[in-house]
Amino acid sequence: xxxxxxxxxxxxxxxxxxxxxxxxxxxxxxxxxxxxxxxxxxxxxxxxxxxxxxxxxxxxxxxxxxxxxxxxxxxxxxxxxxxxxxxxxxxxxxxxxxxxxxxxxxxxxxxxxxxxxxxxxxxxxxxxxxxxxxxxxxxxxxxxxxxxxxxxxxxxxxxxxxxxxxxxxxxxxxxxxxxxxxxxxxxxxx
Amino acid sequence: xxxxxxxxxxxxxxxxxxxxxxxxxxxxxxxxxxxxxxxxxxxxxxxxxxxxxxxxxxxxxxxxxxxxxxxxxxxxxxxxxxxxxxxxxxxxxxxxxxxxxxxxxxxxxxxxxxxxxxxxxxxxxxxxxxxxxxxxxxxxxxxxxxxxxxxxxxxxxxxxxxxxxxxxxxxxxxxxxxxxxxxxxxxxxx
Numbered sequence: 316x317x318x319x320x321x322x323x324x325x326x327x328x329x330x331x332x333x334x335x336x337x338x339x340x341x342x343x344x345x346x347x348x349x350x351x352x353x354x355x356x357x358x359x360x361x362x363x364x365x366x367x368x369x370x371x372x373x374x375x376x377x378x379x380x381x382x383x384x385x386x387x388x389x390x391x392x393x394x395x396x397x398x399x400x401x402x403x404x405x406x407x408x409x410x411x412x413x414x415x416x417x418x419x420x421x422x423x424x425x426x427x428x429x430x431x432x433x434x435x436x437x438x439x440x441x442x443x444x445x446x447x448x449x450x451x452x453x454x455x456x457x458x459x460x461x462x463x464x465x466x467x468x469x470x471x472x473x474x475x476x477x478x479x480x481x482x483x484x485x486x487x488x489x490x491x492x493x494x495x496x497x498x499x500x501x502x503x504x505x
Numbered sequence: 506x507x508x509x510x511x512x513x514x515x516x517x518x519x520x521x522x523x524x525x526x527x528x529x530x531x532x533x534x535x536x537x538x539x540x541x542x543x544x545x546x547x548x549x550x551x552x553x554x555x556x557x558x559x560x561x562x563x564x565x566x567x568x569x570x571x572x573x574x575x576x577x578x579x580x581x582x583x584x585x586x587x588x589x590x591x592x593x594x595x596x597x598x599x600x601x602x603x604x605x606x607x608x609x610x611x612x613x614x615x616x617x618x619x620x621x622x623x624x625x626x627x628x629x630x631x632x633x634x635x636x637x638x639x640x641x642x643x644x645x646x647x648x649x650x651x652x653x654x655x656x657x658x659x660x661x662x663x664x665x666x667x668x669x670x671x672x673x674x675x676x677x678x679x680x681x682x683x684x685x686x687x688x689x690x691x692x693x694x695x
Contacts, residue, residue, distance in 0.1 A: 336613055338528030393693070419609060423526055447692070456692050460675075460683065467687050470664025471657045478656055485650075493650065497657050501691035502637070502646050503583070 321359050323349050325373075328366045329412035337367060337420040367420060368428055374417040375435045378406050379442070386442045392450035393499075399443050400498065401491040403472045407479065408487050414476050440465050468498050511549050513539050515563075518556045519602035527557060527610040557610060558618055564607040565625045568596055569632075576632045582640035583689075589633050590688065591681040593662045597669065598677050604666050630655050658688050 327348035331340040342363055346353040360366055385398045407414045421432050444465050450456035472494065479490075517538035521530040532553055536543040550556055575588045597604045611622050634655050640646035662684065675683075 336528055338526055339613070419612075422609075423529070450692075455694060457690075457694050459687065459692065463675075463680065463683050464687065464692060466664065466668055467661045467684060468692075470667075471661035473664050473667075474656065474660025477660075477663075485653075490653065493653050494657060497649065497654065497688075497691070499691045499693040500647075501687070501689045502640075502649065502654060502658075503689040504645060504647050505695070 320349070324351075324356070324359055325366065325369055326412075328363075329370055329416060332367070332370070332416045332420060333412050337363075337416070337423050364423075364425070364428075367416070367423060370413050371417045371421060371424070371432060374410065374413040375432070375439075377410065377413075378403075379435065379439050381406075382439060382442050386446055391455070392446055392453055393455050395446045396443075396450060396456075397495045397499075399446055400468065400472060400495050403469065404475055404491045404494060405487060407472070407476045408481070411476060411479070418473060418476055440469065443469065471498065510539070514541075514546070514549055515556065515559055516602075518553075519560055519606060522557070522560070522606045522610060523602050527553075527606070527613050554613075554615070554618075557606070557613060560603050561607045561611060561614070561622060564600065564603040565622070565629075567600065567603075568593075569625065569629050571596075572629060572632050576636055581645070582636055582643055583645050585636045586633075586640060586646075587685045587689075589636055590658065590662060590685050593659065594665055594681045594684060595677060597662070597666045598671070601666060601669070608663060608666055630659065633659065661688065 324345065328340070328345055331344055331348060335344070340363070342356060343353050345363070345366070346356045349356075360369075381402055382399060385395055385402060388395065390398065421429065424432065440462070444461045447456055447461055447464055451458045451461075485493075514535065518530070518535055521534055521538060525534070530553070532546060533543055535553070535556070536546045539546075550559075571592055572589060575585055575592060578585065580588065611619065614622065630652070634651045637646055637651055637654055641648050641651075669680075
């Protein structure tokens, strides 16, 4: 019962943080959204910052677990990289609330928490980088500066959270295929 | 004199909004940063939101003016597009404070102000899209979905504000060339 209530609180916070921003949302707003007295809210969480950490942690866990599976699979690097890009986009699209908070509000964390997020983000980036490097070694990908490749590719994907809204003219799969195509082949005719 | 003080106030706000976030920054913080009484601050601006609007407007003006020049020039589309990407990245790098506020805090604007920002952003996107379309018509660029191309390219560039810090191992020009190369040619060997 208590776990479900906590889930409700987290989900309500995601919505409020998304709409009003983290700083502009008060504990009272969250209590109202889940039908609790503000005092009772503290049975479940100890602060608003706690909630932000939980939301960001959930976003990160989901992301890294699946990417590690892709990286460890037997697929050829080109297919692995395509799957990593798809995974990244799908994760944003299906978890838009959590990811918006993560990508927009992480700067509000304490320095210690920011250090954890940075470490996890770097772990994620290194997994994608390793896939790219495999492709370079096998002669599939051009030998470019690896950290910059990862930042360009994931940057293009991350921006997705700013403009993607469900129910557009293209399906999520079509958009993911488009991203992979542009990042693999570029826009210039040859 | 009054204009210089206003510039000081805007610059101090950019720094504070960057560090603490827009919502967490108080008028008192801004007054302290420029050595004014809080009451005197209201001689220059009427609200914190005013400042946010000014910062975002400055970021947009600078951006759109130069891009319009590139779009209207006689350069071939491929070179125009490369210049647009360079302009976009350089704008972020040389104006990191304003752009961070713009890209991160615009959601805190009122719906009316958001509508203005949206209209200006779309104007910007359409200028880049027109350059791309010229390239498609001249057989230089692949005929892909134009709005998605623009979102992918500018998304990759926008993310720059999250990780670029001056004084790294590569110059800004090298990084801009890298972006143009990856977006033009992709990462796959052919």
